[in-house]
Amino acid sequence: xxxxxxxxxxxxxxxxxxxxxxxxxxxxxxxxxxxxxxxxxxxxxxxxxxxxxxxxxxxxxxxxxxxxxxxxxxxxxxxxxxxxxxxxxxxxxxxxxxxxxxxxxxxxxxxxxxxxxxxxxxxxxxxxxxxx
Numbered sequence: 001x002x003x004x005x006x007x008x009x010x011x012x013x014x015x016x017x018x019x020x021x022x023x024x025x026x027x028x029x030x031x032x033x034x035x036x037x038x039x040x041x042x043x044x045x046x047x048x049x050x051x052x053x054x055x056x057x058x059x060x061x062x063x064x065x066x067x068x069x070x071x072x073x074x075x076x077x078x079x080x081x082x083x084x085x086x087x088x089x090x091x092x093x094x095x096x097x098x099x100x101x102x103x104x105x106x107x108x109x110x111x112x113x114x115x116x117x118x119x120x121x122x123x124x125x126x127x128x129x130x131x132x
Contacts, residue, residue, distance in 0.1 A: 032057070034114055038105050038121045041128040044071040052079070053127025055119055062123040073100050076124060095120055 046068045054063040067075040076096040091110045095117055098107040105125050109117035 034118070036115075036118045036122060038118060039125050039129065040104055040106050041125055043068055043073050043103055043128060046071060046128065051127040051130075053123045053125070055122040055126055057119070060115065060119040062119045064120070064123045064127055066124055066127045068128075073103055073128075076100065078120075091117075092120060099124060 048069050049067075051066045051068065052063065053066065055061070061080055063079040065077040065079055066073060067077075076099060078092050078096075091113055095107070095110055099105055099121070105121045105128075107121070109121070
């Protein structure tokens with residue numbers, strides 16, 4: 001019986017450590033990400049073509065390919081994305097449609113995914129301003 005209790009204690013301690021590490025990983029960079037400023041872009045000054053942009057910070061990585069035609073953003077393709085939570089729906093296309101509709105990165109972020117939205121927007125900004 002004592003051995004079983006010791007094993008249970010060890011298992012509980014290991015689970016506690018894993019949860020703590022997981023929480024650290026999940027919350028790392030949230031404050032900075034939420035405070036990130038997204039600059040406006042002006043596709044009207046760009047030539048036709050594809051523009052690749054990347055943004056990487058902490059656990060977030062987003063790489064996009066933005067297509068400009070007739071000085072307008074017509075398509076955004078996600079080449080790589082941040083680590084998302086399992087089971088969370090992909091909202092990138094909704095956000096990209098907002099950018100295409102507004103022709104700017106000055107759009108509302110997706111509720112409940114503020115930092116990930118800003119990471120996507122920053123990679124679009126970087127693509128269209130050639131900053132990485």
